[in-house]
Amino acid sequence: MEGKRKRKLSVAIITFNEEKNIGDCIRSVLSFADEIIVLDSFSTDKTKEIATSFPTVRFYEAPFPGHVEQKNKAISFCQNEWIFSLDADERANEALQKSILAFLEADEIGCDGYKIARLTFHLGRWIRHSGWYPQRRFRLFKKTNACWVGENPHDFIELSPGSRGKVMKGDILHYSFLDFSHQINTINQFSSIVAYTRYAKGERFSVFKTITKPMGKFLEIYLFKFGFLDGIPGLWIALASSFSTYLKYAKLYELDRLQLERPSNVRKDYGKK
Known part of the structure; x- marks a missing residue:
């Protein structure tokens, strides 16, 4: 062969x-x-x-x-x-x-x-x-x-x-998640990385986006991308995706308004060449 x-x-x-x-x-x-x-x-x-x-x-x-x-x-x-x-x-x-x-x-x-x-x-x-x-x-x-x-x-x-x-x-x-708790931990970590990356590129906190983006994400996943066909897991995924979107903006608030250096779960070597 x-x-x-x-x-x-x-x-x-x-x-x-x-x-x-x-x-x-x-x-x-x-x-x-x-x-x-x-x-x-x-x-x-x-x-x-x-x-x-x-x-x-x-x-x-x-x-x-x-x-x-x-x-x-x-x-x-x-x-x-x-x-x-x-x-x-x-x-x-x-x-x-x-x-x-x-x-x-x-x-x-x-x-x-x-x-x-x-x-x-x-x-x-x-x-x-x-x-x-x-x-x-x-x-x-x-x-x-x-x-x-x-x-x-x-x-x-x-x-x-x-x-x-x-x-x-x-x-x-x-095989991305061991269970739902693992997914939530990953969402927490990844949303920190996204917020940290976006803030470094100049994006700042927005109340309007913090309110509207999570709602839009739920509708996108559960309805428009047929998440309801995945049963209860599909509902959990849509809710978790909405929560993830909210966390990105909540963490942008910390970086922007509270002058946080970085989210506490972002590794200190992140961003170093």
Whole structure:
């Protein structure tokens, strides 16, 4: 099978205290990865020990300046032209593994990147609405034709102007939250990062947005993106998304009006190169 491949593939993963996820994440890409880059921001658990137990892993450590910056740094360590980027709490499902193997063996590609759907497991079920699926984004791409962009921590791959993209069959399976408490903790952390990032770019607190944006977000998720079809989890997701939106503006208030240096749950090395 290996002799039939026409190209090599690097897999890039960033980590911080991911001992519960990193092993399954790596195992899901072993069938097609020629090298696996794990860029860690000094984990204090067994992430390094687990990751380095796989022969195809090259393990690096660096301070965490932000999601976009860290993922682009991970890309810089990749030696192959084509890269598959994955988070530690994600897996390539069987259909996606087959699609990537077929891509590696194909004579002609005709594109510079592939969009892949992501399917999230939350509150005991796969979430297929609420704006969470298929949520296709570029994840498989040419190193010289793409980079991570976006507002931290909501990053995405953008292809260079003139580059061509296609959709690849299969799903990235996303095990983002252990339970609802974990989701709330993540919302608290991510809303702090968004507020901190926006304030640094010049955005200031707005009473009007604090009132209207959370209500609009609930309606968007639950009604317009059919969150009600996800049952009770869909309702929880819509409410949590609304709460997350409120928190971003509440934390902007602290930064703007109370002159807080940074939210207390934003790491001190965040933003440092």
